[in-house]
Amino acid sequence: MKIKIRTIVILLVLGMTTAAGLIYFGIYNVAATEQHTAPVYKLLEYAMRKSVLLRADSSRVPDLSNEQRLRSGTTHFRAHCVQCHGAPGVAPEPFSYGMMPAPANLVAAAREWEPAELFWVIRHGIKMSGMPAWEYRLSEQEIWDIVAFVERLPTLSPQEYEQWGKQVPAQASPAPARLSEADNVALGAGDAKAGERALQQYLCVTCHQIPGVAGANRHVGPPLNGIAGRRYIGGVVLNTPENMVRWLQNPKQFAPLSAMPDLGVTNKDARDIAAFLSTLEDLD
Ligand code: HEC
Ligand code: HEC
CATH class of the missing domain: 1.10.760.10 (Cytochrome c-like domain)
Known part of the structure; x- marks a missing residue:
C-alpha cells in the first residue's frame, strides 16, 4: 500500500514538472497555424459542450417561427455573424480562415444544438475560441431572432439566402442606447x-x-x-x-x-x- 501511494505521488510530481517545463521553456506552441493535438481538441470540445448543456435554459424558448423574427435574424446575421461563419454559398472573410479553432459552419451547429443552447452560446460567447459574447451588443429579443435564422440554415438554399439579403439590406450595428x-x-x-x-x-x-x-x-x-x-x-x-x-x-x-x-x-x-x-x- 505504501509503495503504491509513493508511486502515484512520484508520477503526479513528474507529470506536473513536465507540464511546467513545457510551458516554462516555451515548448508549447501557441501558433494559430498549429492545430491542437487530437486529444486536446477532443477535450476542449467536450468541455465546451458540457458547459453549454449545464447552463442553457430550455424552459424559456419563445416562438421562433414567425416571419418578422426571421427577417430581423437575417439582418443581424449579416451584420454580425457571416464574417466569421459564412452562410449558404457565402465564404466568410479571409481573416477567419486563420482562426484556431476555425469558426464552424452553422448548418452543422443548427443540427447539433437545441435553440436554447444556441441562444446561450451566442449570448455568452466561448472563452479562448474567438467566439464573441453578444450580451452587451444585442438584446435578448435580437439574439432569439438570430437563433430563429440559424435554425432555418439547414434548409436554406444559397439562392434563398441571397434573395433574403435583397429584401433586408445589411445593417450596421444599431447605435447603443443613449437615453435622454x-x-x-x-x-x-x-x-x-x-x-x-x-x-x-x-x-x-x-x-x-x-x-x-x-x-x-x-x-x-x-x-x-x-x-x-x-x-x-x-x-x-x-x-x-x-x-x-x-x-x-x-x-x-x-x-x-x-x-x-x-x-x-x-x-x-x-x-x-x-x-x-x-x-x-x-x-x-
Ligand atoms: C470573430 C469571429 C466570430 C464571429 C463574429 C462570430 N463567431 Fe461564432 N464562433 C466563432 C468561433 C471561433 C467559434 C468556436 C469554434 C467553433 O465554431 O466551434 C464559434 C462558435 C459558434 C457556435 C458554436 C458552434 C459549434 O457547433 O461548435 C455558434 C452556434 C456560433 N458561433 C454562432 C455565432 C453567431 C450566431 C454569430 C453572430 C451573432 C457568431 N457566431 C459570430 C467565431 C465567431
Ligand atoms: C484604448 C485605450 C483605452 C480604453 C479601451 C479605455 N480607456 Fe480609459 N483612458 C485611456 C487613456 C489614454 C486615459 C487618459 C486620459 C486622457 O487621455 O485624457 C483614460 C482615462 C480614463 C479615466 C480617468 C482616469 C484618471 O486618472 O483620471 C477613467 C476613469 C477611465 N479611463 C475609465 C475607463 C473605462 C471604465 C473603460 C472601459 C469602458 C476605459 N477607460 C477604456 C485609455 C483607454
Whole structure:
C-alpha cells in the first residue's frame, strides 16, 4: 500500500514538472497555424459542450417561427455573424480562415444544438475560441431572432439566402442606447457588481490597470486604483458620479485629444461601471 501511494505521488510530481517545463521553456506552441493535438481538441470540445448543456435554459424558448423574427435574424446575421461563419454559398472573410479553432459552419451547429443552447452560446460567447459574447451588443429579443435564422440554415438554399439579403439590406450595428437626461435620472444609481462584469465587455481591461480584475494590468491609460478619491477625471473635469458617467460614454467631450475612445457604452452600463469605479478607493 505504501509503495503504491509513493508511486502515484512520484508520477503526479513528474507529470506536473513536465507540464511546467513545457510551458516554462516555451515548448508549447501557441501558433494559430498549429492545430491542437487530437486529444486536446477532443477535450476542449467536450468541455465546451458540457458547459453549454449545464447552463442553457430550455424552459424559456419563445416562438421562433414567425416571419418578422426571421427577417430581423437575417439582418443581424449579416451584420454580425457571416464574417466569421459564412452562410449558404457565402465564404466568410479571409481573416477567419486563420482562426484556431476555425469558426464552424452553422448548418452543422443548427443540427447539433437545441435553440436554447444556441441562444446561450451566442449570448455568452466561448472563452479562448474567438467566439464573441453578444450580451452587451444585442438584446435578448435580437439574439432569439438570430437563433430563429440559424435554425432555418439547414434548409436554406444559397439562392434563398441571397434573395433574403435583397429584401433586408445589411445593417450596421444599431447605435447603443443613449437615453435622454430624464431617463438618465430615472435609471438611478448604478449597480457596482453589474459594473464590474460590464467593464470586461468594453475593452477597459486592455488599457487600464483595474484592481481585482484579472488581466487588467495594462498602462495605455492611467491605473484606475484610487480613482474614487481623485479630484478630477482625466485631469480635466470634477470627479462627480454624473461626470464619470459622461466621461465613460464620451471622454472627448471633456478632453478632445484623449486617447480614450468612445466605446459605445450604454447608459445603464456606464452607470454600473461608474458605481464600480466609485468603490476603488485604495491606491494599491
Ligand atoms: C470573430 C469571429 C466570430 C464571429 C463574429 C462570430 N463567431 Fe461564432 N464562433 C466563432 C468561433 C471561433 C467559434 C468556436 C469554434 C467553433 O465554431 O466551434 C464559434 C462558435 C459558434 C457556435 C458554436 C458552434 C459549434 O457547433 O461548435 C455558434 C452556434 C456560433 N458561433 C454562432 C455565432 C453567431 C450566431 C454569430 C453572430 C451573432 C457568431 N457566431 C459570430 C467565431 C465567431
Ligand atoms: C484604448 C485605450 C483605452 C480604453 C479601451 C479605455 N480607456 Fe480609459 N483612458 C485611456 C487613456 C489614454 C486615459 C487618459 C486620459 C486622457 O487621455 O485624457 C483614460 C482615462 C480614463 C479615466 C480617468 C482616469 C484618471 O486618472 O483620471 C477613467 C476613469 C477611465 N479611463 C475609465 C475607463 C473605462 C471604465 C473603460 C472601459 C469602458 C476605459 N477607460 C477604456 C485609455 C483607454
